[in-house]
Structures are given as C-alpha cells and as structure tokens.
Amino acid sequence: MFKSGNHRFLKGLNCKHILNLLRTHQGLTARQLSEQTGLKIATVLNLLKNLEKHNQVVRKERGASTARGGKKPLIWDINPHFGLALGVEWLSTELRAALINFNFELIERKTFVFPAKLTDSQKVEFFVKSIEEFVATFNTLQRPIVGLGVGLAGIIDPAAGCVVDSLSFQSRNFPLLKTLKACFPFPVFLDNESNVGALGLKWLLPQFYDKRNLLYVTLHQCFSGMGTGFIFNHQLYRGRQNSTGEWPVLFSPSFFAKLASQLAQIHKGHPFIDLVRNYNDLSEIFSAAIALAEKNEPIALEFMRFVSMPLAGRLQLLINLLDPEYVVIGGDILEVSKYLKSHLEQQIFNEGLIGKKKLPGLMFSPFGAYTNALGAAATVMADIYSPDS
16 A cells, blocks of 8 residues: 655655554564565664664564475564553533554543533633543553544644634634643644544554545434545545535434424324424434334334434435445444434435445444544554654
8 A cells, every 4th residue: 555765765754654564464574564665674674673662663473484494584563552542532512532552452431521611711721631630540651642632523724723613612713732732741633523533444443454435424412413534545535625524414403393293194192203393402302212212112213214314315425426435424323323224225225326236335433432532543643653644
C-alpha cells in the first residue's frame, strides 16, 4: 500500500513507513521490510535499532528458516507498551473517553456527563478536569500518554484547530485546540467526530486494512443527529471546507406524527401510539420501543421498520454516489441494531440503483457507542505511524 523513499528522504518518513508496515502485518523480518520498502537491508536494520532504542518496536520472535536451513530470521513488531493513546468524543451532553495501547487494545473507557447550562469556557474546564481524573488512574510513568485525540460533532477546522459551528458550543470559530494544548503535556488533535470514527475503523480493524473505500455513518443521542465519514483510496476525505458528512436531523415532529397515524391504523388504541404522537422525548420513545421489541410486540417491530426508512434513504443516496466497499454504522443506534439491520439491507437492495452483486458490506461497528472515542485515539496513532501525516 505504501512505498518508502530512498536515502534522500527524511529518516523520520522512512521510520513511519516501517512502523506502518509492522502495524498492518503484525510483525515482519528486516528482509521483508527491505523488500516492501525498497530500502537496503542495512538501512532497515539501522532504522529498526533506532526505533527499538526509542521503545517503539520490539524483537518479537524468530521466524521459519529458509529451505537451505541456517539461522532463523528475527521478527520485529510494534511495542504495545510504548505508550497509551487517549481519545474523547465530545457530545453536547457528555464526554466519552477511551484509552488504548499500541496493540489497539481497549484499556479503559468512561463517560462524563456535562452539568447543565455551562458556558463554553466552563465546558472546557469540565473537559480538562474530567480527562485529568481519567488519566490519573493509570501509571503513566511506565506507559505514558503519547497523545489526545478529540472528535466533536459539527464543522471543525483541524488545521486551524477551531470549532467553526457545533451544537456543543455557543460560540462560532471557538479556538478549542489552542486552549487544550495549553492544558496537557502531550500532543492534542481535533477533528469532526465522524471523521475520527471512519479513521478509527480503518486503523483498528484488520479487515479494513486493505479496503480502499469505506463509508461510516454515526447516529447519536436518540438517533436524531447524523454524521458521515468517508475513506477514499485509503485516505480520509474532508472536502473543500472540512464540512463533508454533516446532515440535518434524521427525525422531525412531522415524521413522528405521520408514523403515529400509520401505527394507529394497525394497532389502534395501543398506549405506545400516544407516546410517539406527542414527541416530547426521543429517548423515552426509543426506550419504550426497545422494551416492547424485546417482548416481540408487533407494534415495536413495525416501529423499527418505519424508523429505518429515512436512514435507508440516506444510505441509498450515499451508496449510489460513492460505491463504497463497506458501510459501517456506529453510535447510539447500536442499541437497536438487531431490529434495523434486515430492514436496512432489504430497502437498500430493493430501491438502490446498484445490483445485488455490487452491494457493499453492511455492518454495525463492533466498538458500539465508543466508536468515535476510539477513532479519536486512532488519530494519535495515525500521527505516529502514517507516512501521510
């Protein structure tokens, strides 16, 4: 996938190539690295020894000897104990934090709920206090925090480090990255939550290492907000203004009024219908629907079919336009994934423009509601490993 440069390239770039190859292959010999990068084996060995000195790689084991026999070659791999990467998804009502090691294993996760009516500055203070509390439970002397990634819904400018427009902040163009960098002793990265979610799936799931085009969809907070992230030709696509993937709310009061009328035609008099019609609290509606669905109540299963329709419509549009290899859905919607998946697949196939043989794979993220937090942690890994960072 990636090719290293020759001796004229910076040493750091070649190190990133080697680290990335070790990451995606779970260990390689110096000769294999030489063959894949085009670097001389002596150069590769020097780079490996330098990375070992900095605790980034380890001598894992010895591989199989050649047909001629002789000494077995040494296998080099990423050092999982090099450090810890911290990722946080910043939602309008809460923070979701996740800590991973360099084997991409989840060490810990935690949710922090914002107190009500905080100003933007108070939210930042709460964020810093919460993360310091989270990190304090680990021995960071043995495994230091090597970076913090933050994913936030809305239009984010990663280069400028500001929140251009987001429901999480009252101010526009809030200089969040500069503020956070002044509070922590390690590097901090900022991006849109759906972008980091897409990047995390690409980096954390081996099944996606060789996939060129991925579509990630995240639905949070009672499934009203929707964001999408795109991986094109192995790279995160941001668009001209870093505003790709932001969508209007998925459900509206008029949608639920119509849904209540349709349910009433089939299940007249059921108390759940009034709950849907009143549309006072989305969380209450979906909690009731999940409870009824667990009991196989027909009205709940019909409800799930109806609410899958607007999501399927957007997915059809994106699939027809982008033709990805995989579509991955993450966020709070995973609470109802087992009730939605078959409906989504059926509607996408029946009404899409592409044939059945060309349908992309459809899956719900194995990381659940913490997909974006883990993706934010992956931005730290990408900065260390990726030749393109």
